[in-house]
Structure formats: structure tokens, C-alpha cells
Amino acid sequence: xxxxxxxxxxxxxxxxxxxxxxxxxxxxxxxxxxxxxxxxxxxxxxxxxxxxxxxxxxxxxxxxxxxxxxxxxxxxxxxxxxxxxxxxxxxxxxxxxxxxxxxxxxxxxxxxxxxxxxxxx
Amino acid sequence: xxxxxxxxxxxxxxxxxxxxxxxxxxxxxxxxxxxxxxxxxxxxxxxxxxxxxxxxxxxxxxxxxxxxxxxxxxxxxxxxxxxxxx
Amino acid sequence: xxxxxxxxxxxxxxxxxxxxxxxxxxxxxxxxxxxxxxxxxxxxxxxxxxxxxxxxxxxxxxxxxxxxxxxxxxxxxxxxxxxxxxxxxxxxxxxxxxxxxxxxxxxxxxxxxxxxxxxxxxxxxxxxxx
Numbered sequence: 434x435x436x437x438x439x440x441x442x443x444x445x446x447x448x449x450x451x452x453x454x455x456x457x458x459x460x461x462x463x464x465x466x467x468x469x470x471x472x473x474x475x476x477x478x479x480x481x482x483x484x485x486x487x488x489x490x491x492x493x494x495x496x497x498x499x500x501x502x503x504x505x506x507x508x509x510x511x512x513x514x515x516x517x518x519x520x521x522x523x524x525x526x527x528x529x530x531x532x533x534x535x536x537x538x539x540x541x542x543x544x545x546x547x548x549x550x551x552x553x554x
Numbered sequence: 555x556x557x558x559x560x561x562x563x564x565x566x567x568x569x570x571x572x573x574x575x576x577x578x579x580x581x582x583x584x585x586x587x588x589x590x591x592x593x594x595x596x597x598x599x600x601x602x603x604x605x606x607x608x609x610x611x612x613x614x615x616x617x618x619x620x621x622x623x624x625x626x627x628x629x630x631x632x633x634x635x636x637x638x639x640x
Numbered sequence: 641x642x643x644x645x646x647x648x649x650x651x652x653x654x655x656x657x658x659x660x661x662x663x664x665x666x667x668x669x670x671x672x673x674x675x676x677x678x679x680x681x682x683x684x685x686x687x688x689x690x691x692x693x694x695x696x697x698x699x700x701x702x703x704x705x706x707x708x709x710x711x712x713x714x715x716x717x718x719x720x721x722x723x724x725x726x727x728x729x730x731x732x733x734x735x736x737x738x739x740x741x742x743x744x745x746x747x748x749x750x751x752x753x754x755x756x757x758x759x760x761x762x763x764x765x766x767x768x769x770x
Contacts, residue, residue, distance in 0.1 A: 436760075438759060438760055440756075440759060441635070443637060445569070445639075445640075452681065452721075452724075453681060453770075456680065456681055456718075456720070456721060459720065459752060460680075460752050460755060460756070463751075463752040463753055463755070463756050464756045464759075466753075467753065467756045467757075467760070469756065469759075469760065476569070476573075477569055517572070538572045538573055541573045542557070542573055542574055542575030542578065543575060545557055545573070545635065545637060546556065546557045546575060546578070546635070548635045549634065549635060549759075550635050550636075550759045550762075550764075550765040551635045551636065551637045551638075551765075551767075552646070552755075552759070552765075552767065553637070553638045553639075553640070553646075553648070553767045553769055560766070560767075560769075562655070562656070562659075562768075562769050563769075583659055584655040584656075584659060585655075601659075603662070604655075604659075623662050623663060623665075623666035624666050624669075624670065626663060626666065627663065627666045627667045627670050627672065628670075630643065630667075630764050630766055631641050631672070631763075631764065634764065635765070636764060636765065636766045636767070638766075638767040638768070638769040639769070640769035640770060
């Protein structure tokens with residue numbers, strides 16, 4: 434879309450303990466509806482949002498992993514995960530709920546700088 | 555134009571430092587200003603009201619510059635994007 | 641420049657709102673325009689008109705309202721974040737048949753679209769994290 438802004442959602446919070454992950458993802462979906470150029474970077478504890486086999490109903494809340502898989506349905510395909518954050522948590526891409534692009538910390542500064550705006554969780 | 559990183563909690567600084575490009579600016583505010591009082595390899599900025607409130611004025615390290623809200627506003631206009639770290 | 645601000649922290653559990661209002665004041669004095677302030681996450685608790693501030697403290701809500709009186713700009717709170725945290729204006733209170741309404745009249749209760757609109761329209765977008 435002409436004039437669409439490059440917006441990065443920087444997600445660093447783990448899901449479930451607070452509503453930060455849920456509310457940030459809801460904002461990302463709305464940005465998709467508004468046809469903005471949306472990217473998402475899962476970093477630090479935010480990578481836990483990508484883990485497979487989550488079950489939010491046990492906590493009487495929405496399953497964050499399911500909301501993450503909805504992102505491509507809103508044309509949000511630029512999904513990134515921090516390589517170092519995965520490694521620190523003994524995670525590999527096999528453990529994740531959908532395909533994402535792995536980026537090293539060294540590349541993230543430039544990734545961020547290419548954006549018009551960053552939304553924090 | 556370089557990125558402005560605003561760090562408001564001390565534990566978040568490590569992740570920010572790993573990620574920020576060399577030409578980016580890092581501003582410490584709120585509780586993160588405590589990090590201005592410990593040795594840092596990288597040049598940092600710290601918000602004056604938060605430094606003063608916490609009794610840190612005399613403890614700010616040499617490569618940390620203390621800035622006021624007017625300069626904070628200026629930083630926002632001269633950087634893009636602006637990222638927060640908590 | 642046209643600036644928009646997001647506030648994520650609630651009064652007392654975060655310094656977020658207090659820092660943000662001082663930033664906003666400085667920006668306005670410098671001649672910039674504040675397009676919208678969007679209160680999200682726990683920041684949605686900010687416009688609670690039922691809060692009684694201790695005498696030796698300044699209410700951050702009062703500071704936002706005072707600033708808005710001098711420079712007209714939009715103070716908005718996300719409806720989803722507000723409702724689940726018990727922040728209701730008169731319309732929502734009636735809709736959900738609740739005992740009271742507490743959102744300060746100067747705040748507009750809006751959808752997430754207003755956050756995205758603010759980012760689309762503004763030259764700069766700053767978040768004051770929780």
C-alpha cells in the first residue's frame with residue numbers, strides 16, 4: 434500500500450504472566466488490517482511466544498501460539514526471531530509454532546534502523 | 555538517521571547494548587539511570603531528573619552525558635526509529 | 641514535528657506516565673505538535689477519575705489534564721485494555737450494566753486502530769514502557 438509505514442513490533446516479554454504479549458500481538462494484527470508493512474521480532478523472553486504446544490485454556494486465556502500463527506493471515510510475513518535468544522533457551526526452529534527467519538543480534542541493529550516506527554510490547 | 559534506544563530498567567540495558575548499532579544513541583531514563591553509575595564501555599546518555607532524584611549526580615561515569623527533557627525532545631526529532639527497552 | 645506517544649505503565653507501578661507527561665510538555669514548549677497520546681496495557685489505568693492522590697503528591701492524571709487544557713491534543717485510551725482493567729466511561733458502563741463510570745471525560749476511549757493511525761500520521765512515535 435502506498436505510504437504504508439514500516440512498523441516493527443519488538444516482542445521481548447514472555448506470554449501468560451502478563452497481558453503484554455497478547456495485547457502487543459493484537460496491535461500487530463490491527464496494523465496488518467491497516468495494510469502497514471509490519472515486521473515482528475521475537476527477542477529475549479519473547480521467543481517463548483513461539484513455542485509449540487501451548488495451551489492457554491489451562492489458564493482460562495487465549496493461546497498466544499495460536500495468535501502468532503494468525504499473523505501471516507493478516508499479511509504479516511516478516512517474522513524474525515533472535516538467534517542468540519533461542520540458543521540461550523536451548524530452542525531451535527523445530528520447537529517453534531511456525532516458520533520464522535532467524536536473525537543474529539549483529540543484524541538486528543540494522544533491521545530496527547530500517548523501520549519508520551517500533552512498537553514495544 | 556540513527557536509532558534512539560530508550561532504556562527504562564537496568565536489566566534491559568544488556569540486551570539493548572548487544573543490539574544497538576555503533577552509531578545509535580542510548581538514553582537511560584527512570585531506573586536505568588543506576589547503570590550510569592557503573593563502568594560502561596559505550597557512551598550513554600542519562601536523563602537528568604531521574605539522575606538527580608536518585609542521588610546519582612556525583613556518581614555518573616565520565617562517558618555518560620546527562621541530558622534534560624529539552625534535549626530528550628531533540629533526540630527524538632534527530633533519530634528514527636525510537637525503541638524502548640524495559 | 642508531529643509526535644505521538646504511547647504510555648504503557650500505570651501510575652505507581654511505573655514511572656512511565658510521569659516521564660511521558662514531562663516529555664510531552666517539553667515537546668509542546670519546543671513548538672512540536674502532539675498528535676495523539678495512546679494509553680495501552682496498564683497505562684489504561686491512568687484516566688481513573690476515582691483515584692484520590694495523597695496531599696504531598698501530584699497526580700499524573702491531573703498533570704495530563706492540565707497540559708491538555710493549555711495545548712489541545714488527543715488523550716486516548718485503548719478500549720480493550722481499559723474494559724478488562726475496570727476502566728469504563730459512561731457509555732461503556734451503561735452498555736455493560738456496571739455500577740459506575742470512572743474514565744476521565746477528557747480521555748477518548750478508542751480502538752487499536754487509533755494507535756496504528758497515530759503511527760501512520762506522525763513523524764515520530766515514542767513509547768514510554770511500563
